[in-house]
Amino acid sequence: MASKVIHAFYDDDDVLMHAVKKVKAAKHHIEEIYCPFPVHGLDKAMGLAPTRLAITSFLYGCVGLVIAIAMMNYIMIEDWPQDIGGKPSFSFIENMPAFIPIMFELTVFFAAHLMVITFFLRSRLWPFKEAENPDVRTTDDHFLMEIEIHGNEQDLMDLLLDTGAVEINITEK
């Protein structure tokens, strides 16, 4: 369904932050904001739900740790028992100090890589993906606030101009 949206452009992140607060205070729903760089505190000002990426990262880290333990136990203890550091105990727990760096590294590896992949999937980003920016200037020096219009075009225009928007366009989406 095609809907009309308003695109307000800003050329300063502080002005943008104040604008977001005003628009939120006027009880309008901000669809999206396109920025050339991350703006600190913007997510809180927009009222976005906190990310759950950290939880997935923790779980991926646990997976990495378990895989490291299983892997080292299989490789170094069961399949081909190794005499580690001249201490032929052939027990996982007694040789564990030697495995801790690997356990740590795989925990970090899994947490980091799977978190990034999750982030890409969740943000619908993949190689050769067409950019969703409605205007190329948002990759340079402009911020763009997108608000859906529900027959309140003039009100919104006035409000946005009042917040210091440098340009306002209305487009079909």
Next chain:
Amino acid sequence: MYTFSNRLKIASFILMAVGVLGIGIGFMTAPSTVEDAKAMVASHNDGHGDAHVVAQDHDASHYEHLLHQLQNKPWAALYVAALFFMMIALGTLAFYAIQRAAQAGWSPLLFRVMEGISAYLVPGGIIVFIILVLSVAHLNHLFVWMDPEVVANDALIQAKSGYLNGPFFLIRAAIFLAGWILYREYSRKLSLAQDESNDDSNFKLNFRISAGFLVFYLITESIMSWDWIMSVDPHWFSTLFGWYIFAGMFVTGITVIAMVTIYLKSKGYLKDVNNSHIHDLAKFMFGISIFWAYLWFSQFMLIWYANIPEEVTYFVTRIADYKVPFLGMLVLNFVFPLLLLMNSDFKRINWFVIMTGIVILVGHYMNVYVAIMPATVGDQWSIGIPEISSVLFFSGLFIFVVFRSLTKAPLQPKRNPFIEESKHFHY
């Protein structure tokens, strides 16, 4: 202005009084003859229902050794607690100097809290120094290398005696403590003077002396850790010991800053301190706990892997005789802070930070305990009256000195150039 509440003051006096009493009992019940020592160990064994027969083939020197260990016990308990609380103040002072040298914008609201905690460095440092003087005067046997009889039969200690000898040891200790206390007093003076001044000259001078102090501190702290802690095992050495001890004192210092801040806030002071400040302190508690574990493990793994007898003996004795505190402190100092403070939201919940802080403090007391005890009391360790009383006494003294110092100046610096940034700090 903060007023020292009577309840807290009385509590600190009670802690000190009970502590002194317990320390006295500890010294009084220490055996004075070989026969007493034998009897103590025998009754101890009976108490556990062990079928140990006190072996006849044990020669006199063994019992002599046992006597020395039992006589050392109250001294070692006193020393561990004295060091632990002194290092809280010293770690706080280091954290404070870093904030000053980094010109941090978030922390100036907490400067008076840090200055209050580092006030304990004066009495705490002097008490540690007195214990060291008494050791050099042979009133106790905490440091085996101070015993001329031992040195006469020990080529390794003889080779080190150019460094490990009583007078030089005390001169070093005096220089370290004098330097730390001098910086603490001078920086505090400048900090208070900045409140009344009309330019930033005190602030700038404080920045410069703090940067200079950090250089002095990192060198002296490292040597201090060899002198006061590592040298109880004079044959053993570890090149990252200084860092390892530093991480311990740093995390305990930060933990106490967080706890005192939360206490003062709960009493209605420090109104401008918000939960982002607590969050930052908790992040430091979390991060430095991991840093401590990293250093602990780096030291352990290299020695464990190489398995060189002269090095590995340090861990062999600890795992054989101190299994519970040695491995338990890893859980308290690493696993607990890691899991409890991992979640961002938990770092802002005051009671959560306090609970984790208590775990960290207990864990780091065990850290100092396991560093000192094996060389001084061997397998005769226990957490009994002397140990608990020493902790009670020093915690009472610590509370008294810290909170009395907090009453001396307004809790909020007035004219720190970064105070507005600190008030509006949010994450």
